[in-house]
Amino acid sequence: MGETNLTQPDNTASPYSPQTNSMSSLFLKPCAVINMTDMETLFQESPLFINEENGGCVIRNQWDTRSIWYSVFSGEQSLPAMQWHTRHLIAGWIEDDYQLIVDEIISNKANQSLIDLQEARLVVYEQLEYRWERFFTVGNSAYWILNSRAFKGILDVVEEDIYLQIGFSGFLAAQVQTEIENLAKSIIVQLPEKFFVEFDFPEEVGELNLVENLLEVPQILEVTKTSQEIFFGDLCGNEMTTIRAQIDNFEMIDNVYLVYRLVSANETNDNWKTVFMNQLTPSTWEISLSAETSFLSYQLVNGAQVEYSIAIIYNVNNVQRSSSYSDILLLQCRQ
Structure with a gap:
């Protein structure tokens, strides 16, 4: 799916498609729950570009120096989504030790719930030089995971059977943490009781986006x-x-x-x-x-x-x- 310039938002569009899957869940359009005005305030610049990628939504400035992204899954999709994200934390790394850690975490029978897997995989972030801290004002279980040297961070949230991640790149954490926390609360409030994201968790990260002839x-x-x-x-x-x-x-x-x-x-x-x-x-x-x-x-x-x-x-x-x-x-x- 191509990028959309956010300078002309469609405020009338519903974030949900009337199409349903076999479980009668609404299909969620990830980018449709994003408020363009809030994003321009957060970035303090325009135009911005929005794109659906890997089952989530990415908002970038026009020079691709800063971005905000998020993904949200519920029900039967939540645990496979967290497992998929865990596997792809180490995409691009060649160290076998990282792969062994991830494989052990995902296959461990003790990590087959959202909260247990969320906690178990923190060690992977530590190996990648992120630091983490608990966050208590959104969800049943939430963590801020930050790499200040790389100007990157993730708010990782479990709310009942919902798995939500919001990440940033190119910002100082202190500049955006409060806004991202508010965005997480806003997204959760907008979600229907049951929804489904049209994403199949492919083996290769971003394989849906390899449409350009390099x-x-x-x-x-x-x-x-x-x-x-x-x-x-x-x-x-x-x-x-x-x-x-x-x-x-x-x-x-x-x-x-x-x-x-x-x-x-x-x-x-x-x-x-x-x-x-x-x-x-x-x-x-x-x-x-x-x-x-x-x-x-x-x-x-x-x-x-x-x-x-x-x-x-x-x-x-x-x-x-x-x-x-x-x-x-x-x-x-x-x-």
């Missing part, structure tokens, strides 16, 4: 800069640097952005600035950063680092991002 996705081949230093102060020279990106498979590119912030001992700004890059040729894009104009919302501190990455918007609403760089310094000139 050979056609724009690829950033090289990122260069004219200088590793930007000087500031009276009568300075070299007050700017130009960042240039060389891109392959450029036919579907709509726009290219530079996403950056300034980090120093005095200040770490949680909000990134975003500017359009200029197209020189179909495959080459560049932007200049100036001490006089590019960092007006930051403190100009000697030795501050410019952290930046490049985001390509292609095929209308898809995003391809570069790695993050921090190889440009802001220096005060000496007269």
Whole structure:
């Protein structure tokens, strides 16, 4: 299913389909219970894009630097959903020890209820360098599971036979925890007594989304800069640097952005600035950063680092991002 721009919400749509399964449960449309206004307040930006993935709903900003996702299952789907999520916590890891831990947890007869499995699998999060804490104001059993260094977190909730997860990426936990807790309560209140999510728990994570020909996705081949230093102060020279990106498979590119912030001992700004890059040729894009104009919302501190990455918007609403760089310094000139 393709992404939908949240700037034009459909407030009249029901989150439930009249179609029923053999148990007479309503089919739940995961993304339909999301309130666009609440999301824009949480992200503090627009437009946002919403997409159904792996039986849940993902909301992203247009540069794919921050996201909120959630999934909810009930009844006979809840335990298979939690088992599926547990298996795929270690997707992409090659350590056999992780697989052994997960297999033992899922096969253990003592972990065949939602609350028992929820508690047993906390050790997997610990192995992946998350920390966890109990949360008592929503559900019968709930945990906050956080990885502050990776700017990621999950609120994991069991409410009777309902299993709900809400996760975030790219936010500081303190910025979003209260809003996510409120979102969890709002989702639970909206759920019908019985519902069914149209998802078959495939063996491979995201196999429903592999619809793109990867050979056609724009690829950033090289990122260069004219200088590793930007000087500031009276009568300075070299007050700017130009960042240039060389891109392959450029036919579907709509726009290219530079996403950056300034980090120093005095200040770490949680909000990134975003500017359009200029197209020189179909495959080459560049932007200049100036001490006089590019960092007006930051403190100009000697030795501050410019952290930046490049985001390509292609095929209308898809995003391809570069790695993050921090190889440009802001220096005060000496007269």
